[in-house]
Amino acid sequence: MKRVYSSQSITMVHHMMNILENNSIVCVVRNEDLFMAAGELPAIECWPELWVSDSEYDQAKGIIDTAISSETPKGTSWKCPDCGEEHEPQFTDCWKCGAIRPD
Ligand SMILES: [Zn+2]
Known part of the structure; x- marks a missing residue:
């Protein structure tokens, strides 16, 4: 390995x-x-x-x-509008609740 x-x-x-x-x-x-x-x-x-x-x-x-x-990463980190989870800029949707990143 x-x-x-x-x-x-x-x-x-x-x-x-x-x-x-x-x-x-x-x-x-x-x-x-x-x-x-x-x-x-x-x-x-x-x-x-x-x-x-x-x-x-x-x-x-x-x-x-x-x-x-x-x-x-381009842009800044973002916060999920549905559950409030913080995300690094490279993510396009919320790993926690599945919400799509807002524009
Ligand atoms: Zn979420």
Whole structure:
């Protein structure tokens, strides 16, 4: 197994996991429990990590690099009008309640 991605944001790790799974790449999240236990601003070694098999690493890394560069945050973070959840600018809908980002 190799670590292909790590982020302070568990939301981003799950987002990348979804993208990889959509490309039929099996991946696992590590440190999720540690991250939850560490509280608001965990040390970098507590960040959640995304791991893939060695044989799929190159493909997974390419997909993630593409995803990151195509989702470079533009604009500012936004707040869901329905549930009030705060979101980073790259998200187009609310992960919590599914509401679409307002214009
Ligand atoms: Zn919402």
